[in-house]
Amino acid sequence: MNVQIGKKLIWLSEVDSTNKYLTDLSKDQLDEGLAVATNNQVEGRGQRGNTWESQKDKNITFSFILYPNFIKVQEQFLLSQAISLGICDMLAQLIKGVSIKWPNDIYVNNNKIAGILIEHAISSAQLDRSIIGIGLNVNQKIFSDDLPNPTSLLLETGNTFDINQTLEILCNSVSLRYNEIKNGQMAKIQTDYLKLLYRRNEFHTYSSDGKKFEAIIAGVRSTGELILETRNGERKEFGFKEISFF
Ligand code: BTN
Numbered sequence: 001m002n003v004q005i006g007k008k009l010i011w012l013s014e015v016d017s018t019n020k021y022l023t024d025l026s027k028d029q030l031d032e033g034l035a036v037a038t039n040n041q042v043e044g045r046g047q048r049g050n051t052w053e054s055q056k057d058k059n060i061t062f063s064f065i066l067y068p069n070f071i072k073v074q075e076q077f078l079l080s081q082a083i084s085l086g087i088c089d090m091l092a093q094l095i096k097g098v099s100i101k102w103p104n105d106i107y108v109n110n111n112k113i114a115g116i117l118i119e120h121a122i123s124s125a126q127l128d129r130s131i132i133g134i135g136l137n138v139n140q141k142i143f144s145d146d147l148p149n150p151t152s153l154l155l156e157t158g159n160t161f162d163i164n165q166t167l168e169i170l171c172n173s174v175s176l177r178y179n180e181i182k183n184g185q186m187a188k189i190q191t192d193y194l195k196l197l198y199r200r201n202e203f204h205t206y207s208s209d210g211k212k213f214e215a216i217i218a219g220v221r222s223t224g225e226l227i228l229e230t231r232n233g234e235r236k237e238f239g240f241k242e243i244s245f246f
Helices: 018-025 077-092 153-157 163-182 186-195
Strands: 009-012 035-038 060-066 098-101 105-108 111-122 127-136 204-208 211-220 226-230 235-238
Touching: 018 035, 018 060, 018 111, 018 127, 060 163, 077 098, 077 105, 077 111, 077 127, 077 163, 077 186, 127 163, 163 186, 186 211
Parallel strands: 009 035
Antiparallel strands: 035 060, 060 127, 098 105, 105 111, 111 127, 204 211, 211 226, 226 235
């Protein structure tokens, strides 16, 4: 049966982190797709132990619960790909230049507009329960200086957006992509993800182990590793923390 993310939605005026709130809730079985959104997330969590900044009332900060028990633990990256595509599909209706910076930062040209934090509970060879958090910058204009390259829908389009309506569209778009993998369309997700990768088809500078090198993206493993090909044709694979983009 298809899942409709956000059909049931808990709206909080303020919370530390929607991911944390949902994780604390989900000790009992909750409906798949249940979402928690907030006007004011005060301790937003980001990837790799970072924080996620969001000005009160300006952006989408929400999390939802999925039970992707059809995905093997070692192929959990598929879920990340599907969610990334769902966000891109929605944004591409509004702006040009949307891409996915591997593994799952959502970019508009060279700036980050959205981030995803996925936290899994695993008790077997398959994924058991996943809490997916999405932060999408909507109407925020000014960001703290610590952030290297933030952007928002307002900065990109000059228009302000209704947060509730935008969240509903986002939920629909992400649901469509999640239901694709639920219905076995894994290859489509992988192909569409590759097409949307930031800096695809061009040589760029990367850095690993303190060494810089030029390479082009050759692919992404189903287990998530980025495959790069250097100018002399050498292929190398990198896990999440093993490479940075310049
Ligand atoms: C990243 O670092 O790019 C991931 C950011 C994820 C932020 C979202 S906002 C809603 C949800 N709750 C959190 O605490 N984090 C995620």
